[in-house]
Amino acid sequence: MAKDDKTKEKNEKESKHQQEIQLNQESNVVEEEEDEARSFEELGLDPRLIRALNKKETSIAEPTPIQRVAIPLIFQGKDVVARAKTGSGKTLAYLLPLLQKLFSTTDSNRKKLSPSAFILVPSGELCQQVYKEVSWLIDSCKVQLKVVQLTSNMPASDMRNALAGPPDILVSTPSCVAKSLSVGVLKSEAVNDSLEILVLDEADLLLSFGYEEDLKTLSALVPRRCQCLLMSATSSADVDKLKKLILHNPYVLTLPEVEGVKDEVIPKNVQQFWVSCGDRDKLVHILALLKLDLVQKKVLIFTNAIDMSFRLKLFLEKFGIKSAVLNAELPQNSRLHILEEFNAGLFDYLIATDDRETKEKEKANEGSLAETRKSKKQAKQDSEFGVVRGIDFKNVHTVINYDMPLSTNGYVHRIGRTGRAYSTGASVSLVSPDEMEILEEIKSFLGDDENNELNVISPYPLLTKNAVESLRYRAEDTAKSVTKIAVREARAQDLRNEILNSEKLKAHFEVNPRDLDLLKHDKVLSKKPPAPHLSDVPDYLLDATTKEASKMVRLARAAMGNNNSARRQGPKRNFRKSKDPLKSFSAQGPRRGRKGGMKREGKDGDDSHKRKKKKFV
Numbered sequence: 001m002a003k004d005d006k007t008k009e010k011n012e013k014e015s016k017h018q019q020e021i022q023l024n025q026e027s028n029v030v031e032e033e034e035d036e037a038r039s040f041e042e043l044g045l046d047p048r049l050i051r052a053l054n055k056k057e058t059s060i061a062e063p064t065p066i067q068r069v070a071i072p073l074i075f076q077g078k079d080v081v082a083r084a085k086t087g088s089g090k091t092l093a094y095l096l097p098l099l100q101k102l103f104s105t106t107d108s109n110r111k112k113l114s115p116s117a118f119i120l121v122p123s124g125e126l127c128q129q130v131y132k133e134v135s136w137l138i139d140s141c142k143v144q145l146k147v148v149q150l151t152s153n154m155p156a157s158d159m160r161n162a163l164a165g166p167p168d169i170l171v172s173t174p175s176c177v178a179k180s181l182s183v184g185v186l187k188s189e190a191v192n193d194s195l196e197i198l199v200l201d202e203a204d205l206l207l208s209f210g211y212e213e214d215l216k217t218l219s220a221l222v223p224r225r226c227q228c229l230l231m232s233a234t235s236s237a238d239v240d241k242l243k244k245l246i247l248h249n250p251y252v253l254t255l256p257e258v259e260g261v262k263d264e265v266i267p268k269n270v271q272q273f274w275v276s277c278g279d280r281d282k283l284v285h286i287l288a289l290l291k292l293d294l295v296q297k298k299v300l301i302f303t304n305a306i307d308m309s310f311r312l313k314l315f316l317e318k319f320g321i322k323s324a325v326l327n328a329e330l331p332q333n334s335r336l337h338i339l340e341e342f343n344a345g346l347f348d349y350l351i352a353t354d355d356r357e358t359k360e361k362e363k364a365n366e367g368s369l370a371e372t373r374k375s376k377k378q379a380k381q382d383s384e385f386g387v388v389r390g391i392d393f394k395n396v397h398t399v400i401n402y403d404m405p406l407s408t409n410g411y412v413h414r415i416g417r418t419g420r421a422y423s424t425g426a427s428v429s430l431v432s433p434d435e436m437e438i439l440e441e442i443k444s445f446l447g448d449d450e451n452n453e454l455n456v457i458s459p460y461p462l463l464t465k466n467a468v469e470s471l472r473y474r475a476e477d478t479a480k481s482v483t484k485i486a487v488r489e490a491r492a493q494d495l496r497n498e499i500l501n502s503e504k505l506k507a508h509f510e511v512n513p514r515d516l517d518l519l520k521h522d523k524v525l526s527k528k529p530p531a532p533h534l535s536d537v538p539d540y541l542l543d544a545t546t547k548e549a550s551k552m553v554r555l556a557r558a559a560m561g562n563n564n565s566a567r568r569q570g571p572k573r574n575f576r577k578s579k580d581p582l583k584s585f586s587a588q589g590p591r592r593g594r595k596g597g598m599k600r601e602g603k604d605g606d607d608s609h610k611r612k613k614k615k616f617v
């Protein structure tokens with residue numbers, strides 16, 4: 001066959017294959033089962049990358065559904081918008097083909113004046129996370145590629161040094177790129193000349209974090225030939241806006257509709273629960289959950305305000321439960337170190353303040369977040385802090401919403417911190433009467449209604465009224481000692497500690513990048529040491545149901561290899577559903593009322609057997 005015919009045939013085949021994918025996209029189908037057979041090899045991934053993935057702590061052997069679909073399209077040079085649930089592996093879905101493309105261009109003689117690839121993320125934490133992943137892959141593959149990260153707190157001279165060369169890949173936030181352009185560290189013409197791949201990760205958050213102007217500045221420099229990739233966990237008008245601003249005729253990959261109900265945005269392996277309790281009763285409820293071992297560790301707890309997180313920390317430490325707090329007020333070095341320690345399993349409870357939505361609402365009348373981000377008053381808190389979104393927490397088994405998020409998107413991102421990739425997880429939301437409205441919004445967003453067998457958020461069966469009441473006296477008595485002044489002092493003390501830590505960390509980690517044990521972030525902040533008798537719960541306080549429930553949670557934890565001694569280990573993959581107490585245990589929890597309302601908690605021993613069973617997925 002003549003060479004021209006062969007090329008024609010190849011092109012026809014390719015275009016047919018593309019049409020097929022296009023058809024699937026149009027009907028919103030990413031066929032997980034049918035595509036199952038496609039391995040990384042079959043996707044055409046470079047053997048060096050495959051070997052690197054196999055070497056990972058938790059070895060990565062098979063692509064996830066989004067990776068199966070996105071990787072070939074990215075290889076073909078298409079612009080792609082990929083929306084897939086939290087923890088579904090979107091980062092590698094763009095990183096692997098991006099790196100492979102750069103592998104083949106490193107030999108090119110063309111002298112570049114600016115990086116070939118920009119990866120833009122909404123927060124400093126994510127910047128660090130993606131940077132580490134890229135660096136690790138480059139090191140493992142032993143290729144001559146250079147990646148740098150730029151963060152907003154870097155002085156211009158450091159930015160200039162980082163960009164000297166130039167590196168091949170830049171990981172940063174949009175505001176930092178805009179700043180680099182405005183101070184001349186990055187040159188517009190050079191960007192326009194060199195940029196080949198632009199990734200907007202966590203695209204649904206980029207605009208809500210106030211980066212619209214920065215992205216507009218950048219979009220003017222993005223050359224037509226540049227391949228643009230946009231990744232997000234949730235869809236929103238913001239994603240559409242970004243798509244129009246930056247992408248050219250992209251392939252849009254979304255998840256299938258679940259039985260015609262709703263997009264599946266929450267991973268199936270996350271079981272969602274809620275507990276009804278008055279605002280003032282939240283402390284005793286969380287104490288019961290943690291102290292009586294009714295949830296699996298590690299636990300990530302969300303509050304909506306920094307003061308609340310310190311109140312909770314002080315309260316819990318009176319009962320011998322040590323935790324660390326994470327918020328936008330802390331220096332970035334400390335925040336990164338806290339995340340690393342938590343991921344490495346050095347402590348089990350992390351209280352994160354997710355107050356971005358609250359601040360956005362408060363600021364709504366005072367001008368855009370983009371403006372406030374620039375104001376000096378905001379300098380005390382890092383406006384690029386975003387611990388909730390996109391951070392890959394390792395082995396978090398339970399997410400607790402101590403305060404409910406203000407939106408369904410906030411909820412999706414929070415509970416997506418568990419059940420990452422193929423691991424299992426659970427979320428427990430403490431819902432006060434004032435928060436019932438958002439719970440109902442979440443339920444209807446999830447397609448959760450009385451007649452729907454796919455109920456996705458259910459009353460938590462392991463926490464009974466008796467369990468809560470057994471601790472009420474101690475909890476209420478102890479809560480009185482956690483005064484506003486104590487909270488204020490603890491917050492100030494923690495900040496002082498962390499500023500000192502931050503300096504030490506900076507110096508220490510330049511020399512010992514892998515040393516995690518240097519500083520502990522879960523130190524006791526109470527002025528008075530906790531009373532020893534509160535550390536133990538006497539047996540007589542507990543009823544048989546609660547004892548049974550906590551025994552089962554402990555057994556399940558042991559079965560999953562998910563306890564403290566299993567530090568730095570992931571949960572065992574072959575954990576059987578039958579061992580999961582949430583799938584076999586039946587106890588009387590708060591009863592689910594009619595849609596739009598909620599019945600009071602039943603008395604112990606009442607009609608739990610009649611309650612509709614949640615169909616666990």
Ligand SMILES: Nc1ncnc2c1ncn2[C@@H]1O[C@H](COP(=O)(O)OP(=O)(O)OP(=O)(O)O)[C@@H](O)[C@H]1O
Binds near residue numbers: 059063389422
């Ligand atoms: N093919 C795979 N097999 C097993 N684990 C994987 C695979 N791909 C990625 N992972 C792991 O899954 C975890 C979640 O991946 P990632 O952070 O990319 O999720 P995400 O889709 O970006 O989530 P989010 O929307 O919350 O940011 C990571 O720990 C990653 O190493």
